[in-house]
Amino acid sequence: RKEVEQDPGPFNVPEGATVAFNCTYSNSASQSFFWYRQDCRKEPKLLMSVYSSGNEDGRFTAQLNRASQYISLLIRDSKLSDSATYLCVVNSRSSGSARQLTFGSGTQLTVLP
């Protein structure tokens, strides 16, 4: 089983739609969770961190369910500019001192006019 699993999509939605992505992780000791966004042929960039109580940033809402070991990302009122690949990212502590991040393979979103 992969450490972080995401539905690869693609998700094709019309402008203005609400879309949700889920991600499951296998390491119950994971402590930090993130959503990164990656545009085509570009580097990943942090979209938002995911906190235990859930958090919102404008049209984006992230939720964490530790009992079921999944995190979610909800995008409301989708814009054309939201088209990208969304990466679920979970920390995984190794024997080294630096925190390592484990990346899901990403969910591709295309917002259609």
Added chain:
Amino acid sequence: NAGVTQTPKFQVLKTGQSMTLQCAQDMNHNSMYWYRQDPGMGLRLIYYSASEGTTDKGEVPNGYNVSRLNKREFSLRLESAAPSQTSVYFCASSEALGQGAWGEQFFGPGTRLTVL
């Protein structure tokens, strides 16, 4: 601030050739990372450096070596390139926030490597 820079942007190698990918950051971060990204696989950690003077293996270190030249620079070397190393390589950096928490990882623009 340039953030994280990588050179070259593109490279084509023949099997058996060697090359070094360069990475530099100007954010005064202690930790730096090298990832590779392949279709359907997500980013996988090759090596990382928690601080200047230390390096550790990640998930897929075979066929690679790294050097943390100073706090700013972290290079990745392919001694004898193989077609399986065809990939996009990203360098990243981050900083500790304290109490075991780490900050955002900032990525460079990537190097697209093809090994024939």
